[in-house]
Amino acid sequence: MNARAKLLIPVAVFSVMLGLLFFGLNPERDLNYVPSALVNRPLPVFALPDLFDENGTISSSELTGGIFLVNVWGTWCPPCHQEHPYLVEISENEPQYTWIGVNYKDDLEDARDFLDERGNPFAKTVVDTDGSLGIDFGVTAAPETFVVDSTGTIRYRHVGPINHEIWAEIFEPILAQIR
Amino acid sequence: MIPELGHFALILALCLTVMQSLIPMAGAFTGNVVWMQLSRSLSSGIWVFMMLSFACLAWAFLHDDFSVIYVARNSNSLLPVYYKFAAVWGAHEGSLLLWVLILATWAYAVSLLSRDLPIDILARVLSVMGMVTTGFLLFMIYTSNPFDRQLLNAPAEGADLNPLLQDFGLTVHPPFLYMGYVGFSVAFSFAIAALLTGRLDAAWARWTRPWTNAAWAFLTVGIALGSWWAYYELGWGGWWFWDPVENVSFMPWLVGTALIHSLAVTEKRGVFKSWTVLLAIAAFSLSLLGAFIVRSGVLTSVHAFAVDPERGMVLLVLLLVIIGGSLLLYALRAPVVKGTSSYGANSREVFLLLNNILLVVSMAMVLLGTLFPLMSEAIYGEANKISVGPPYFNILFLPLMALVAFFLGVSTFTRWKRTSFSHLRQQLTKVLIASVSLGIILPLLITMQIKPGVMLAVALSLWIVIGLGKDIMDKTANKVSRIAGLRSLSLSYWGMQTGHFGFAVVILGICLTSNYSVEEDRRMAPGDSLTIGAYEFIFEGVEERAGPNYMADSATIQVLKNGNDYLTMHPEKRRYYARGDIQTEADIQVGFFRDLFTALGDPRGEGAWVVRIHYKPFVFWIWLGAFLMSGGGVLAILDRRYRTRVRAGSAAEKARGDRVTTGGEATV
Numbered sequence: 035m036n037a038r039a040k041l042l043i044p045v046a047v048f049s050v051m052l053g054l055l056f057f058g059l060n061p062e063r064d065l066n067y068v069p070s071a072l073v074n075r076p077l078p079v080f081a082l083p084d085l086f087d088e089n090g091t092i093s094s095s096e097l098t099g100g101i102f103l104v105n106v107w108g109t110w111c112p113p114c115h116q117e118h119p120y121l122v123e124i125s126e127n128e129p130q131y132t133w134i135g136v137n138y139k140d141d142l143e144d145a146r147d148f149l150d151e152r153g154n155p156f157a158k159t160v161v162d163t164d165g166s167l168g169i170d171f172g173v174t175a176a177p178e179t180f181v182v183d184s185t186g187t188i189r190y191r192h193v194g195p196i197n198h199e200i201w202a203e204i205f206e207p208i209l210a211q212i213r
Numbered sequence: 214m215i216p217e218l219g220h221f222a223l224i225l226a227l228c229l230t231v232m233q234s235l236i237p238m239a240g241a242f243t244g245n246v247v248w249m250q251l252s253r254s255l256s257s258g259i260w261v262f263m264m265l266s267f268a269c270l271a272w273a274f275l276h277d278d279f280s281v282i283y284v285a286r287n288s289n290s291l292l293p294v295y296y297k298f299a300a301v302w303g304a305h306e307g308s309l310l311l312w313v314l315i316l317a318t319w320a321y322a323v324s325l326l327s328r329d330l331p332i333d334i335l336a337r338v339l340s341v342m343g344m345v346t347t348g349f350l351l352f353m354i355y356t357s358n359p360f361d362r363q364l365l366n367a368p369a370e371g372a373d374l375n376p377l378l379q380d381f382g383l384t385v386h387p388p389f390l391y392m393g394y395v396g397f398s399v400a401f402s403f404a405i406a407a408l409l410t411g412r413l414d415a416a417w418a419r420w421t422r423p424w425t426n427a428a429w430a431f432l433t434v435g436i437a438l439g440s441w442w443a444y445y446e447l448g449w450g451g452w453w454f455w456d457p458v459e460n461v462s463f464m465p466w467l468v469g470t471a472l473i474h475s476l477a478v479t480e481k482r483g484v485f486k487s488w489t490v491l492l493a494i495a496a497f498s499l500s501l502l503g504a505f506i507v508r509s510g511v512l513t514s515v516h517a518f519a520v521d522p523e524r525g526m527v528l529l530v531l532l533l534v535i536i537g538g539s540l541l542l543y544a545l546r547a548p549v550v551k552g553t554s555s556y557g558a559n560s561r562e563v564f565l566l567l568n569n570i571l572l573v574v575s576m577a578m579v580l581l582g583t584l585f586p587l588m589s590e591a592i593y594g595e596a597n598k599i600s601v602g603p604p605y606f607n608i609l610f611l612p613l614m615a616l617v618a619f620f621l622g623v624s625t626f627t628r629w630k631r632t633s634f635s636h637l638r639q640q641l642t643k644v645l646i647a648s649v650s651l652g653i654i655l656p657l658l659i660t661m662q663i664k665p666g667v668m669l670a671v672a673l674s675l676w677i678v679i680g681l682g683k684d685i686m687d688k689t690a691n692k693v694s695r696i697a698g699l700r701s702l703s704l705s706y707w708g709m710q711t712g713h714f715g716f717a718v719v720i721l722g723i724c725l726t727s728n729y730s731v732e733e734d735r736r737m738a739p740g741d742s743l744t745i746g747a748y749e750f751i752f753e754g755v756e757e758r759a760g761p762n763y764m765a766d767s768a769t770i771q772v773l774k775n776g777n778d779y780l781t782m783h784p785e786k787r788r789y790y791a792r793g794d795i796q797t798e799a800d801i802q803v804g805f806f807r808d809l810f811t812a813l814g815d816p817r818g819e820g821a822w823v824v825r826i827h828y829k830p831f832v833f834w835i836w837l838g839a840f841l842m843s844g845g846g847v848l849a850i851l852d853r854r855y856r857t858r859v860r861a862g863s864a865a866e867k868a869r870g871d872r873v874t875t876g877g878e879a880t881v
Contacts, residue, residue: 041544044491048498048540052533054584057591059509059525110603112443112454119795119815139604151734151823152814197794 077104077186078170085137085145085159092134092160094186101209102182103133105156106168108140109148111176117195118152124201125155131209135159138168138176181205183212216281219269220360223310226262226317227350229255233343237336241409249336253324256339259346260321263314270310270359271301280367283307283359289373289791291762299384300374305508305524306359308387312504313349315388315395316342323399323424330420337406338399345398348531356524373762373791382442386435390462393432394500397465399424400472401497401539404490408542411549413490418480421493423850425476426708429469430846436462437839444832445799445810452835455606460583461503467576468496471569473846478565482629484556485566487547492569494543498536499576505532506583557631564624568617575613582606618673618720621713622648622680644683648675660729670724674717681710705852712845715838722834731828734814738821745828748809749773752824755813763787765798768813768822772802784813784824808832 081093097104105121107114125133135156137145142161149159162168171180181190190208192200233255240248270283274297279285287303302308320342327335353359377383403421407413439462444452453459472492479489509525556562582605626632626640652672656664688706689698731745737752744750753769765785772779785798799812807830814823 037548038544041487041547044495045537045540045544048536051502051584052529052537054587054591055505055509055529055532058587059529112451112456122815147734151736 075188077182077188078167080160080167080170082167083161085135085142085149085161092158096158097134097182098184098186100184101131101212103131104136104171104180104182105133106136106138106162106171106173106176106178106180108138108176109144110140111138113195114177117177117197118148118155120195120197120201121155122153124196132157136162136167136171138162138173139165181208181212215269215272216278216360216362219266219273220358222262222266222269223350223354223358223360226259226266226313227347227354229259229262230343230347230350233259234340234347236340237343238340241333241336241340244333246332249332252336252339252343255343256317256320256324259343260317263317267301267310267314270307271298273360274298274301277371279369279371280362280364281359282361282363285363285368285371287371287374289371289762291790292371292374292379293761296374296379296384299378302387303374303378306353306357308391309349309353309357309508310359311388312391312395313346313353315391316346316349316398319396319399319424320346327420334403334406334410334412334417334420337409338402341402341405342398345402345535348535352524352527352531356527371791373789376763376787376789376792376794376796377446379789380442380446382438382446386438386442389431389438390435393428393430393435393469394462394465394503396424396428396431397469397493397497397500399428400493404493405539405542407490407550408539408546411546413479413486413550415480415483418476418489419855422473422476422480423855425469425473425493425496426846426850429466429473430843430850432462432466432469433839433843433846436466437836437843441836445801452832455582455603457583458507460579461499461506464576464579464583465496465499465503467572467579468492468499471572471576472496474565475569478562482556482562484562485569486550487543488566488569490547490550491543492573494536494539495573498532498539499580501532501535505529556629559627559634559637560631561624561627561629564620564627568620568624571613571617571620575610575617578609578613579606582609614720615669615673618677618716621716622673622676625680625684625713640683641680644676644680647679648672651675664728667724667728670720674720674724677713677717677720681713685710703852703854705849705854708845708847708849708852710845711848712842715841715843715845718834718838718841720838722831722836722838725831726829726835729830730832732825733827734823734825736817736821737824738819741821743824743826745826747775748779748828749776750811750824750826752822754820755816755822758785760787762791763789763796766813766816768811768824770800770811770824770826772809782809782811784811786813803833805833806830 077094077097079094081091084090084092107118109115121133125131133156135149135158137159140163142163145159149156160167165173171178177195179192179196180188181192183189189212190205192204196205233252236248237252237255240246240251270281272278273281273284274288275294277284277288277290277297279288283304283306287307288297288300292300300307302311320339323342324335324339327338330338400421403417403424407417436459439459440452443454443459472489475485475489475492478485505525505528509528622644623637623641626637628636649672652668652675656662656667656671685699685702688702689695692698692701733743733745735741735743737743739752739754742749742751749772751771751773753771755766755768758765758767765787767783767785770782770784772782780802782800782802784800787796787798788794789796797812797814799810801811802809807828810825810827810829812825814825816822
C-alpha cells in the first residue's frame with residue numbers, strides 16, 4: 035500500500051463509524067419496541083435452568099394462562115439495581131401480573147444473594163448464563179422487560195429501568211389494553 | 214427580560230464566532246495582519262457574551278423563573294441554593310451552554326497566553342476554534358435553546374433536579390470533564406493550523422504541549438470525580454462499570470495520554486510528526502463522539518440525557534464536518550509534515566511509540582465494545598443485537614495496561630536516539646529482581662494467600678516506582694549534594710515522574726480493592742452485629758429525618774474497632790418530594806488504607822432492614838493516583854521553559870518571522 039493510501043485509513047474508519055451512528059439514529063429504530071421480527075410473535079421456545087432449583091428447568095410452555103412480565107437482569111448491571119426496588123413494590127401491589135426473571139450472563143451465587151437480600155419480585159427466575167435466550171429475545175442491554183399476554187405472545191418490549199412514572203405511563207395503558 | 218438578554222447574548226456570540234471563523238483565517242491566507250489581529254479581540258468578545266449568557270441562565274435558576282422551560286424542568290423552589298446554581302448544567306441544554314462557554318474560555322486563554330505565538334499561527338488556531346464554536350452555537354440555538362420560555366401558564370413550581378445529581382461530586386464533575394473534552398480542541402486547532410501551514414517543528418510542539426497537558430489534567434480529574442460519584446452516590450460500592458457514557462469519557466483520555474507522550478517526542482526529536490497530528494485530531498474527535506453518544510440516545514445508558522433523534526442528526530452533521538473535514542485535510546496534507554530525524558530500534562522513541570500503540574489499541578477496544586450492540590444490530594438485523602458486558606472489557610483491558618506498565622518502566626531508562634542493550638540490562642536487572650521478588654513476597658506475607666493477579670499487579674507498580682526512584686537517585690548522584698541535585702531537576706521531569714507514580718498508585722488501588730474487598734449484604738434487626746476484620750458493625754435501627762427537599766430513612770450503625778468505640782455511621786434512603794424518586798445515600802468513612810462503606814437497602818419488617826456493609830482496602834488509592842497523575846500534568850505545565858521562552862524567545866522569534874529554531878533541549 036502506498037503512503038498516500040495509508041493516510042486515507044483514518045477517513046475510511048471514520049466513514050464506517052459515521053454510517054453506523056447514522057443507522058443508530060434511524061427514527062424507525064425505536065429502542066422501546068420489539069424488533070419487527072418479534073412483533074406479536076409467540077415467546078421464543080426455551081427450557082433453561084431454574085435459579086433456585088439446580089435440577090429443575092423452566093420452559094416457555096409454563097408462561098401461558100395469564101399476563102407475564104419477563105424482566106431480563108443481572109447483578110452486574112447498574113440500572114437493574116436502580117429498578118429493583120420498584121419491581122419489588124409493583125409485584126407486591128399488583129399481584130395479577132406474574133413476573134419472570136431472566137438472570138442474564140451473571141454469577142449465580144451473586145444473583146441468588148441479590149434476590150434473597152433485596153426481595154424477590156419474580157415468581158420464577160430463569161438462568162441464561164451464556165445469553166442464548168437473550169439473543170432469542172433480542173436483548174440489547176439489561177434491564178429489559180417484555181410483556182407477554184395470556185396466549186403467550188410478546189406484546190411490548192421496554193428497554194431500560196422501570197420506575198413509577200414509566201410503569202404508570204407506559205405499562206399500565208398497555209396492560210389495560212391487553213387484559 | 215433577563216432570559217431574553219441571555220438568548221440575545223447567545224446570538225451575538227454566534228455572530229462573533231462566524232466572524233472569528235472567517236476573517237482571521239482569510240487574513241492568514243492573504244497576509245493581512247489587521248484581519249489576523251482581529252482574532253484576539255473577537256475571542257475576548259465571544260467569551261464575554263458567553264459569560265453573560267451563562268450568567269443570565271444562572272440568574273433564572275437562582276430566582277426560580279419557572280417560565281423558562283429548562284428551569285421549570287430542572288429546578289424547584291425547595292432546592293438548596295447551591296444546587297440551584299449547579300442545576301444550570303444539570304441537563305442537556307444547560308450543559309451544552311457550559312460546554313460552549315468552556316470552549317470560548319479556552320480560546321480566550323489561548324489568545325491571552327500565547328503572546329509569543331506568530332500571529333499567522335494564532336489567527337489560524339483561533340479561527341478553527343471559532344468554527345467549532347459556531348457549529349455548537351448553531352446546534353444549541355436551533356435545537357436546544359436553554360432560554361425557551363412558556364410565558365402563558367408558567368408553572369408555579371419546578372419539577373426538581375434529578376436527585377442523583379443533587380450531590381457535590383456531580384456538580385463539579387461536568388465542569389472538569391468538559392474542561393478536559395473541550396481543552397483538546399486547542400491541540401486539535403494547533404494540529405489543523407500545522408496541516409494548513411505545513412509547519413510542524415519543535416516550536417509548534419512546545420506551544421501545543423502545555424495546552425494538551427492542561428486539558429489532559431482536567432479530564433483525568435473529571436473522570437476520577439465521575440467514578441468517585443458512582444462509588445458513593447449510586448450506592449452499590451462499585452466505581453467503574455464500563456457503561457457507554459463512562460467509556461466515551463475514557464476514550465479521549467487514552468488518546469490524550471498517547472498524545473502528550475507523542476508531543477514530547479515531536480518536540481525533542483522531531484519525529485512522529487504526522488502521528489502526533491493524527492492523535493491531536495483523534496483526541497478531540499473522540500470528545501465530540503462522546504458528546505454525540507451522550508446526547509443523541511443511540512446507546513442506552515444510565516447517565517445519558519433525554520433521547521432526541523433530531524438533535525442527534527444535527528450533531529451527526531457537525532461530526533461529519535468537523536471530524537471528516539479534519540481527517541480529509543490530514544490525508545491530503547500529512548506528507549508535508551513528515552519527520553526528519555532517525556532513531557534506533559532500541560531508543561526511547563521506540564518505547565514511547567510502543568506505549569502509544571498500546572494506548573490507541575486500548576481505545577479502539579473500548580470503542581469497539583461500546584459500539585458493538587449497534588454493529589451487531591446493523592449487520593445481523595434487529596433481532597440479533599448482542600451486548601458485551603464488563604467481562605469483555607476486563608479481559609482485554611487489563612493485559613494491555615500490564616504491558617503499558619512494563620514498557621513504562623523500561624522507557625524511564627532508555628535514551629533518545631539509541632540505547633545500548635548492555636546499558637539497559639545493567640540499569641534494569643536490579644529493578645526487575647527487586648520488584649518481582651517484593652511483588653511475590655509482600656502479598657504472600659500480608660495475606661497468606663497466593664493470587665497470581667495480585668502479585669503481577671504489585672510487581673508492576675513496584676517496577677514503575679522503584680525504577681523512577683532509581684532514576685531520580687542516578688540523576689542527582691553526581692551533584693554537590695542530594696538536595697542541590699533534586700532542585701536542579703526540571704519541573705517537567707518532576708511532572709513526568711509524579712504522573713507515572715500516580716499511574717502505579719492507581720494500578721495498586723484497583724488491584725487490591727478488587728481482590729481484597731469484603732462485601733456483606735445482610736438483613737439486620739436492631740441490635741444485630743457484623744464483624745469484618747477488626748471492625749464490628751452494630752445496627753441500631755432506622756429513624757425518619759426531614760431534609761430540605763426530601764424525607765429520609767436514616768440508619769444508625771455503631772462501629773467498634775478492636776472492641777472500642779470508633780465511629781457512628783448514618784446511611785440513608787431518601788424520597789424526594791417533587792419527583793417521588795428514591796435515592797440511597799451511602800455513608801463512607803474514607804481512610805488511606807481502607808474505606809468503610811455502609812448503605813441502606815429495603816425494610817424487612819419489624820424494624821429489620823437489608824444493610825450493605827463493605828470493607829474496601831486501598832480504594833482511595835484509585836482516586837489518589839488519578840489526582841497524582843493530574844498533578845503531574847500541572848507540574849509539567851509550570852516548567853520554566855514554557856515561560857522563559859515567552860519573554861526571551863518572543864522578540865527573537867518575531868524578528869525571524871516564520872523560521873523558529875529547533876534549539877537543543879538540555880532537559881529530559
